[in-house]
Amino acid sequence: MGDHQITIRNELKAGDLGQVAALHGRIYFEEHGFEMGFEAYVMESLLEFYRQYDSSRDKVWVVEADGEMVGFLLLMHRQDEQAQLRYFILEKKYRGMGLGKKLMQEWIDFYKEKGYKGAFLYTTSGLDPAVSLYERFGFKKVSQIKSRNFGVPLLEMLYQLKMEKA
Template sequence: MDALKGFGEIGMGSRLKRVSEYMMRETQLVYNKYNIDFDPYLFPTFKIIKNKNGVTNSEITASLQISQPATTQAINKLLKKELIFLKEDKIDKRKKVIVLSKKGRELIQNVTPIWDSIEQTIKNYTNITSNSLVEHLNILEEKFNTKAFSKAIIEHIQMNTIKKHNLEIEEFKKEYASSFYDLNIEWLKTFFYVEPYDEEVLSNPDRYIIDKGGHIFFAKLNNEIVGTVALMPMKEKNVYELTKMAVSPKHRGYKIGQQLMQKCIDFAKEQSFDKLVLYSSTKLENAIYIYRKYGFIEIPVEENSPYVRSDIKMELKTS
């Protein structure tokens, strides 16, 4: 039973305080994830300083309509973090003007994309039709319970990052061979173990994939290889195994794997392949869901499957 919710309008102040504190905690989690040393409670004061080319304590207080001690406390914390500094006013030497430090300007550059995502996420959460503020709060807090505010912000940041930096997908180059090995070995050790067949293929991509008419694709972001996938010819003519898909740990959640899969499907259709086949494990529920989303259907696993860990086989007709 949510007592505050049950109080109705008379509990409005406490409800608003609870929502505010929740959003501050969740925002702090986002800052922590991206190694941003900042306190969300300092945002209003810092934003005023950022927007003006020199501002006084009194001007901040008047702009935010808060108490002078509250402004002074925020300024002292920003000074301690070395995000601002004080200088004398050119006209009145007794007056101290607050400006951003070099560290403060660098923080602005790093945190602005996060602020943009926070703002957009708040808009998404508060796009509510209601007959009263209490009803609005009821719906808002239910949304927070369904998906944490911090999770929604992080998802928006990730998707925005991919769009801004234009993920590129390139074909195999010899200098990418070590990335092909490293990404897949890390993935296998995280979720399963490295089988002898894995080690052999990953150590010799030219011999087992490229030289046999196969293809390897690499996801490149900011000149860094962050994901890979292969199309390996099978015994059945014009049928390829979609295999060796892996994404670096710090880039998971960006839907890079899905972009690599779409690249393989598009490529298979362009090359008039008959179908794509993949081996997986029902342990990977999210992966199986995505395979089905892209049209793969389950077929029987042969007794001499090349992978011990595989307990599901799927195919997608592309011709």
């Protein structure tokens, strides 16, 4: 972990939503060439999340190093007792140290604790490390479509998590 003090908090604070949008805008541009429309899309969908945020059913994971946001993940409730996994992001230098796995495990634990019936997430081609993590935790690809939504040709993929019946 180096000499950085890494903490994870689970409550939203003033300034967080803007930081999440900024992280996505910058990282996805640097690593995937996504245009500004992507950052705008993240902003819009964060507003949607915020407007229906319910701390009894939703949870955020804010990863901070030395007080700065370096990662984020959230679980939001959807219709029919479904949960959506969104905004899973980590700055490059904090990847590969088990943080992503820890976040995913905590996400799954909360998902089970709340008794959701299923879960889903959308992702895009080219995010292989994230995808292999999703698959390790039981998500399976159910569909994909070609898209140029964010200024680059890619596949938008839908993954679903179906809990085994106990």
